[in-house]
Amino acid sequence: MYETIIILPIILLIFLIGFIHYICLNAPSSAYPSLNPTAETNRIWNIERRNGFVISFEIWTSTLNELPKTILNKSNINVKKARGLKLIYNFGIGLCLLGLLSSIIGSTWFTWIVWKDVWNEIELHTLQKVNSDSTISIPTIDSQIVKRALSDNISSNDDITSNSLGAMTWNSAGGLQPLIPGLTMPWTHLPTLILALVVNQLIHEFGHAISAALDDVQPCRFSISLHAVLPSMMVSFPSSIDTLDPNAKMRLATSGPFHNLITWFVVWLITFSGVGNLLWYDRSKEGRVVQDVHWNSPLYPHLLPGTLITHLDDISLVAPTSNAATDTWTEFLSSGKMIDQSRGWCMDKNVFLSQPDPFVQGIGDNENELLGSILNNNDKGDCKTNETSKIIFESKYGITKGISKCLYPNPILNIKSTKCPCPDSKWVCIRPSPKENILRITTRVEDGNWNIQGKDHDKVIFYTGPKEEILRDVRIDIKSARYWKNGIRWFVLFFNYTSTISLSLFLFNLLPLPLTDGSQLLNSLLQWQSTVRPKSIESVALKGRINNKNDMNGSSANIKLYREYEIDSDEEDDQDEEERYIGTNPSSRLNERFMEEGRSSRKKKSWKRWLRRSIQWYTMLIVGLWSLGWGMLFLLRSS
Structure with missing residues (x-):
């Protein structure tokens, strides 16, 4: 059984990596040429290393930029079908808004639970200390008597018995548990966990890419990052997404979590539909099956x-x-x-x-x-x-x-x-x-x-x-499994991890934290209006950042076309307001009216900015407290 749990997911993971590389080899060329003449454009995969507090690696490719549009074209997605897909993704916006609210409330609740368990652990350690100090026995047999005296004392209290040292396990701690091999899950499940995580992240990023293709936005590159030991994936888009209306931005931000929610629902449907009963048979006349x-x-x-x-x-x-x-x-x-x-x-x-x-x-x-x-x-x-x-x-x-x-x-x-x-x-x-x-x-x-x-x-x-x-x-x-018992049970394990990770990615990505979909969803939601006045594409300049600083090797200028989002970055809002009134004459009544509308708009943006910052900082505080609480639980229980 354990050999199957370890070997089978490793084989499937290698096959998946080879399949992605095969797609890159046969993918059509990207419409975005490289703007850095020193870059090696012939490479399919490029590796970047980032040195900081935690060393991270990023592997990216631009050969998959045409893939979303190619999939839509080969699927015969015309204008009518594209409109229907947008309606489905608009429905996903509503579900993700509920998910955003649920994730904030849920994170608050689970933080309260984990700190409640921390307090119970402190009380348990205090009780152990008091009993060990107050037990009177023959000195030569103190270590044996104390252990039994403690268990007898604890067993007399029903509330403490459930949290006694002998009955304490990680599956009853902290409400929402982090999946940490060796602490909250066995090491033998690690290959299966990695495979389920990679599959769910591919589904997540595929949702972003398809949703962007419906609005004629082509990705810039697909990247796989490794921060310490945590893998992550990301699809980067050009700054032209700024020209989209807030509804399209929300659709783009929620498409990834929406795909994770669909994945969770499909796994749930397969589990409770009874289809899997064909692979099992009844053994109740013989006993019970573990x-x-x-x-x-x-x-x-x-x-x-x-x-x-x-x-x-x-x-x-x-x-x-x-x-x-x-x-x-x-x-x-x-x-x-x-x-x-x-x-x-x-x-x-x-x-x-x-x-x-x-x-x-x-x-x-x-x-x-x-x-x-x-x-x-x-x-x-x-x-x-x-x-x-x-x-x-x-x-x-x-x-x-x-x-x-x-x-x-x-x-x-x-x-x-x-x-x-x-x-x-x-x-x-x-x-x-x-x-x-x-x-x-x-x-x-x-x-x-x-x-x-x-x-x-x-x-x-x-x-x-x-x-x-x-x-x-x-x-x-x-x-009991009817055929290939170990293989069928591994697939059950894989489906369980897939269900858990898909729902976790849905909720975690909707938390309004930096570099998450929830932050972009919240920002687009505050920009949304019932009647949206479209911007002219010609009036929005491409905001590229040119670094003219030459290094010791004499490298050329680097132009970045990728949109960079940072928390509490409101310079763009102020800059847009300034650009809006360049060239106006304050003496004109019409211009005075425009100036008055501008001041009203700035006040409106001010309270929206304050609301966005408050939600983001509150979420970061809650997530930090939850992580700190679990860290204390690890320390207390390891002692």
Whole structure:
């Protein structure tokens, strides 16, 4: 399973990169010639390195500039169809406006949740400190008693139990989690995550390019950036997009997130349409099939997806109906009841009595004998050391009742328990001590994976810990893959990451942050009017920036035709107002009227500018607090 999760996405990612390169080789030439005579225009891919606080690389190409228009032409998109596509993208504007509002509200809510979890972690660390300082015990066994005293104290409080050290996992923290390999997701999922991210970003940028082509705007270049270890993609457009009306600008800004939303909806539709049921079959008459295990659970390397679970202790998960078996799984793991204490395992009495007694780590044998009477009624000691994994077994009947010995759980617990007492006095009925908190999980090994004879057989997994953690960390179902089980389960994993990333890109890109679509959408929204007066193309000059500073090598001037957006950059608004009234005569009534309208327009732009800045700075503050909160959670939980 793990080989498929790692190798298959890497192969598909290499194939995708090769396919993009093949398109670049066969793409039509760009209509925009390079304005830098020193540039190597024959290269398909160009690499730029940017040195700063974080070293980043950018790989870009201009060979795909004609691709969006070529796709529209080959799809026979005429004027009528183009108008229909624009209506669809206009509908996307409304959805993205709701997404912008939802992303701001959601980021505020998740920031509150993550800081609430930070406060709970601080309280938990404080409680641990108080209990460790206030516990009174024999100094030589302090480390053992404190650990149990803390867990006993915590278990008495229902609210703290859910956040105890033993039950704390990343899937219950911070509300919205960042996908960080090794912390919130397993490293084995990294290739699948990268593949899903690349596919979703290609869909995102394709939306921008197609929307621009509908307004006869051709991209300047397509670039792939790598900031530290985070990949990103971007389609750059010429400054001619400034001549578009605000509605077209909003359509251009929202087309990328709109495509991500469509991707999420398609994945959701495929998931809940039942089409995938053809690849699965029912196994409710055999037990329960593991679908997923939380990567931070100790059961993760033992319960692979597709594993069939037949028993929990001696309770069978096989039932005539699927709902009954599901209730058995849930009721047994969620209840605090112990299994039938009248059952056990029969063992030779002499062999049992010859086994070592439980001991307390850190003290000698003589002190263990002295503490035996103290621990007899309160704590049976421990059997686990670095050299052995023995556990405490207790005798349940006869003259040996209550005697505890250290035994290996395997192979005693590999067989089904029997009714006590044993039929012969030479035997003693034993079972694990309740303090060991052991649960036997019986699984069915299939296809000869661990069996040389190629026959199915049972395998028992011993789990020590709260049963509620299994219910939380292990997700089961009644269906198993029909063909190529590992491949089908990888595709399920890929669809899950695709759904998560597509929705995340939709919401994150709509946050009004610098260099995001949400910032451009907000700016265009504040410029929007019910009746838009189109600007003359001839009146808008191409704003190129010429750098005439020659360096030591005598490089020539560099002209930048790309539109550069910066937060709180309002020089263009003021410059447009100044250019509007150049050459007017203030003594004229008509010009005075124009001047009055200009002052009113500047006041209107002033409050819009203030509103835009306030929203942007508030969003940056919230995102910064959310990131800081997760950083503190990482530090607190790593300690």
